Amino acid sequence: MASSRPRSAPRPGFRVAAEPAYVLHRYDWSESSLILDLFTRAHGRVAVVAKGAKRPYSQLRAVLLPFQRVSASFSSREEGGAEVHTLKAAEWAGGTAMLTGAALLTGFYLNELLMKLLARADAHPRLFDAYAATLPGLAADDETVVQAALRAFELTLLREIGVLPELGLVTLTVEPLQPGAAYALHGEAGVRLARAGEPALRGATLMALDAALDSGSLEAMQQACAASLPELKSVLRPLLHYHLGTPVLRTRQLMMELQQK
Template identity: 35%
Template sequence: MTTPRRVQQQPAYLLHHRPFRDSSQILDIVTRDHGKIALVARGSRGSKSRLAGVLRPFLPLNVSWVARSDLGTLTGAEAAGPPVGIRGDGILSAFYVNELLLNFLHRHDPQPEIFALYREVISVLGSTSNIAVSLRSFELELLSLLGYAVNFRQESGTQRQLDPEQHYDYRMEQGPVPVGRTEGPMVFSGAALLSVQSQEFDDPAVLRAANRLLRAIIAHHLGGKKLKSRKVLMELHRGRIATPDERNPESE
């Protein structure tokens, strides 16, 4: 018989939940020291459950569980801090961040640096109006921590430093390749690529380039899998005319 493994008071966040049987849920949780895990929360959908107000996205938690297999059982959960006040486009953007972790992280693979990065971006999304900048920075850092670090500083093959005046075709698994044209799905100026690498997003054109570039790179590493939250966010913006203060380059 497998000896149950018990974990107490582990810092965590809820990434996703889905109904299980009559009144329970299966939770996908990211933890600081145990990576992404799946837990059954028995009775958590019941009207008298003490967990109803605790098992919420973006709320810092301390969770306890017991596991004999890949799917564990939640034995306790409590808030470890106040909820993050995310609203508007920030909510969809935070769910997009959750989707990235759900798709990229492997179960039971501890990634404390990614946990810290997640905690930071969730906090920032609750306090900033410049959501797109926060997301682009998060995507770059996440790719690096996952081992998919991108190179926007050197030419593919020659390793020469990029020329700000030259245009480059960014090719997956290779990097920037100099080209004689200025347009194309993955053609960017050297100046834009260098700014993206340095996370210098003051220029709206650079921010749009970063969005286009990172969207393609993430899609490549996801094997073309579509992210629901990104699609919803883009459709939301297509369905209305945003004011300058509302406009979010995430959708451009």
């Protein structure tokens, strides 16, 4: 006797069409295919398999490159149940020339930060736009421009994932900063008065950075960072390492090794 229990309707498939994306990393999956870690504007980090992308005649070979903005279409049977989606199509979406030399390594540093600090499927459209706007600055001839772009992106990333304390207040006491006083950024205590010999920023600098972050303008952020680059780098590095859970990133280690040759 046939069962009278109603059959559940199949769940609709998960499909995304023409999504702005960047390739953060690529892994060999088979002799002919790749698994890609994509940073997308509306869906955050997603993993996709690009079948046949390694074949000599594949049109994807020239498209699926780091730092090149692409328009990606991908799908899976279920959004939440699929660790890896299937790439259906990808087209170059314009943008700047491919990074080379030192700028290439710096770009990979940004990609490593995103892969280690962003959870999968956690969308950050503002961070995506900041990443796209930061890439051209990495190829600048002026090192001050490059460093300001890096610091501005690091601060934007920390703010977007919710681990950057409010820079205009002492975290534990919620007191306003004193413009001339020296403050440290601590992974757990947030903004606090700096101790002797500790990397620190003046209160006026932190307030300027806080205002630039609140403005939502990456250009304003870069200008604020450029005013105190050495001190800002010294303060941000241990904060980043605290949240990364590691003292040295692979790209940083490679940069140091190349500088020693």
